[in-house]
Amino acid sequence: MIGVVRKLKGVIYEKKADGFNEEGVSLPILCRIFLWKGVIRRFFLSSFRKKYIDKNSLKRQGECLRCGACCKLVVNKCPYLKTETHEKCSCVKHESNRLPNCKVFPIDVSDIKDRDLILKKPCGYFFD
Numbered sequence: 001m002i003g004v005v006r007k008l009k010g011v012i013y014e015k016k017a018d019g020f021n022e023e024g025v026s027l028p029i030l031c032r033i034f035l036w037k038g039v040i041r042r043f044f045l046s047s048f049r050k051k052y053i054d055k056n057s058l059k060r061q062g063e064c065l066r067c068g069a070c071c072k073l074v075v076n077k078c079p080y081l082k083t084e085t086h087e088k089c090s091c092v093k094h095e096s097n098r099l100p101n102c103k104v105f106p107i108d109v110s111d112i113k114d115r116d117l118i119l120k121k122p123c124g125y126f127f128d
């Protein structure tokens with residue numbers, strides 16, 4: 001499965017420009033299914049493994065660059081994602097009721113790898 005996703009990743013990168021804030025990212029269905037696995041994983045961890053979340057949040061470094069890539073993991077583009085400038089996005093739900101999945105992203109390296117399927121430019125967060 002991972003091999004298939006890697007191949008698809010190559011196809012995606014060839015097809016799309018390496019820029020911020022594309023309106024949406026249309027992925028092959030297999031790739032999207034793979035990303036949904038990560039969505040379910042984050043939901044499970046944020047609901048039932050709070051100690052793991054807390055432990056990993058201490059290892060997380062960097063800061064959000066507001067590229068919006070993590071807002072394109074469930075569907076091509078979350079309806080709450082707003083493009084502000086060429087390089088910055090914002091979430092209209094940020095101060096009110098973002099989902100737990102959004103609040104904890106990225107939990108660990110696995111999330112970063114998922115997010116990297118959407119955008120080549122790295123996430124502002126990283127783990128040692």
Ligand code: SF4
Binds near residue numbers: 066067069071105124
């Ligand atoms: S992918 Fe990383 S840098 Fe981009 S919006 Fe999400 S958390 Fe921020």
Ligand code: SF4
Binds near residue numbers: 070079080082093
């Ligand atoms: S609710 Fe906000 S943070 Fe969560 S995916 Fe949508 S735009 Fe991104």
